[in-house]
Amino acid sequence: MGDEAMEERFVNRMSMGKGWIGGWTDLDGGVLAVTEPATGERLAEVGLASAGDVRRAAQLAAEAQPAWAAMPFLKRAAIFRRAAVILEREQQAVADWIVRETGGIRPKAEGEVAAVINHLHEAAAMLTQPRGLILPSDEGTLSYARRVPHGVVGVISPFNFPFLLSSRSLTPALGAGNAVVLKPDPRTPVSGGLLLALLFEAAGLPPNLLQVLPGEAEAGEAVVTDPDITMISFTGSTAVGRRVGELAGRHLKKVALELGGKNSLIVLDDADVDLAVSNGAFASWMHQGQICMSAGRHLVHEKVADAYVERMARKAKSLPVGDPYREAVALGPLITAKQLDRVERIVSESVRAGARLKAGGTARGQCYSPTVLDGVTPSMPAFREEIFGPVVSVTTFASDDEAVRLANDTEYGLSAGILTRSMTRGKAIAERLRVGLVHINDQTVIDDGFMPMGGRGASGNGSRHGGPANWDEFTQWQWVTYRDTPPEYPF
Structure with missing residues (x-):
């Protein structure tokens, strides 16, 4: 043909x-x-x-x-x-x-x-x-x-x-x-x-x-x-x-x-801030944040938080938004007006609760600008709800234990990323996170099709797609025995 x-x-x-x-x-x-x-x-x-x-x-x-x-x-x-x-x-x-x-x-x-x-x-x-x-x-x-x-x-x-x-x-x-x-x-x-x-x-x-x-x-x-x-x-x-x-x-x-997911990207105090911003922007703004693995929380150590937020806001203001079929843009529209309304509600309610809007927060048609919220606390909608929109939500922490506690403070359990120069420190944090996927020195949106993909808790029932998991999901075991002649039973 x-x-x-x-x-x-x-x-x-x-x-x-x-x-x-x-x-x-x-x-x-x-x-x-x-x-x-x-x-x-x-x-x-x-x-x-x-x-x-x-x-x-x-x-x-x-x-x-x-x-x-x-x-x-x-x-x-x-x-x-x-x-x-x-x-x-x-x-x-x-x-x-x-x-x-x-x-x-x-x-x-x-x-x-x-x-x-x-x-x-x-x-x-x-x-x-x-x-x-x-x-x-x-x-x-x-x-x-x-x-x-x-x-x-x-x-x-x-x-x-x-x-x-x-x-x-x-x-x-x-x-x-x-x-x-x-x-x-x-x-x-x-x-x-x-x-x-x-x-x-x-x-x-x-x-x-x-x-x-x-x-x-x-x-x-x-x-x-x-x-x-x-x-x-x-x-x-x-x-x-x-x-x-x-x-x-x-x-x-x-x-x-x-x-769904409410995934955390954890940025430790020894992380390269520029690389962290690159990872974080992709994790929250790729496909307008409409991905189950999107970073819904940026948990950033208080020592590097100001630099992280400032550079993230600068990046947000530089990204073109519009019609991806007819224009060269970084972000396109949200899927429906209803989804746009949801994103706007979560952002506005969080700002009213005390979050600081550092970039974005505006819409044109069904396009929502890449948005940065700082000062987000666990009581705010931006921390609690899956946004499914292009919003970087930053919450600070002072210790690795606090970072783990914040990351696990959710009913979801899909993906997490940890950015650090210390593999030992990153691995120690990763082993304490209740998620199905965790990436040390990478962001949260990763799916190569060859690995078992899936989440825990409200992110899924422990099922997996991809690689060796496909046999587990799409077949079932049948036990078969074969004898040359039937055995003789006592009655």
């Missing part, structure tokens, strides 16, 4: 008002408008899924899955490799969609595409890895444990990194032999799902193994409760994650929850 044809598939077929159930199809929930956060322009219309659409898609996926799991492993691996080749060729068109649909800058979009290419190669590599163990047994008996697919995995993905975070569950789930029903966020249904459906169709994935159903809460609950969907992988807010966990538990389903 030539470049021109693939460009048409990825870009020009999005205004059809349809979803993907084994191919383009009308959905019972009506039509969903896809708008560009930077301009409000309508980019496309896609189908909106109902609970009935989910039921139909899950049934078809369950029927298709056994043949997929039984397909020769090299034949399956070849599909992922073809998808990677196609995506490499078409990455510009896909990145355009990510920029316009999410409001992210182009390097962020290109990073998503590069990560998904890696996910595809990793999924292909899964198929040549061992997937079982020989267990101890008596003479005459073969006892082994093997990993088997769940069947149909339901994936519910978020808006902020839609192409990447849909792929993070989708590709290993398929690689492990499952079918997938994917519900992307209704704000990013194209880059969060329909582009992936088109990509896998072009790569030769058999029909009905991937269903993509953009939808609201009705469709999401239907995915979680459907009898043919046996595992749920959810990435999103803690509030919605609690609901997903409750429903999945009631239906006795395995559920992987990757939720």
Whole structure:
């Protein structure tokens, strides 16, 4: 298939008002408008899924899955490799969609595409890895444990990194032999799902193994409760994650929850302040702070706090903000006006409570300027709430013990960063933090796709995505014994 044809598939077929159930199809929930956060322009219309659409898609996926799991492993691996080749060729068109649909800058979009290419190669590599163990047994008996697919995995993905975070569950789930029903966020249904459906169709994935159903809460609950969907992988807010966990538990389903965070970047008194500011700015302002791993708290030693805040404020005032598709900017718009209102509320309430606004705090359209708050205390909203906006919130400490206490003063437990010239000191602090990810001499927003990614507490249920964790999440153990003849029992 030539470049021109693939460009048409990825870009020009999005205004059809349809979803993907084994191919383009009308959905019972009506039509969903896809708008560009930077301009409000309508980019496309896609189908909106109902609970009935989910039921139909899950049934078809369950029927298709056994043949997929039984397909020769090299034949399956070849599909992922073809998808990677196609995506490499078409990455510009896909990145355009990510920029316009999410409001992210182009390097962020290109990073998503590069990560998904890696996910595809990793999924292909899964198929040549061992997937079982020989267990101890008596003479005459073969006892082994093997990993088997769940069947149909339901994936519910978020808006902020839609192409990447849909792929993070989708590709290993398929690689492990499952079918997938994917519900992307209704704000990013194209880059969060329909582009992936088109990509896998072009790569030769058999029909009905991937269903993509953009939808609201009705469709999401239907995915979680459907009898043919046996595992749920959810990435999103803690509030919605609690609901997903409750429903999945009631239906006795395995559920992987990757939720929000209130992550701390700890800057010790021996840190290089300029490097600390570089790390801190990226950790809070990358993609407008709309990342679960964003640094929601900058815990800075009181000896270097004034220099840190002054240089951070200077950097904030130098960064251009605007339309990332048409301008060279460092920050784009927030995803919705509702999210902008949330950020403005948290900042204004914290300032009224005594925080000092050192930079930013203004909006133009849905764009919010990079903001620096100093003097933030544990009682303020900027310290307590996940902001999901471009806000550096600085709280000072006087000792390593106080830094640990402040970092652990949250229900969340996702990511942390520690900046110091002393590896021994950094390691001692890291070992006391209640988080799933910790980085000594790096910032909080790190995800390479090859490591077990996930959080604790309100940041997740201990599930992990990536690398060796994919086998744990997307398969289950089956114990098998074999004897030449049955044993004789006493009765």
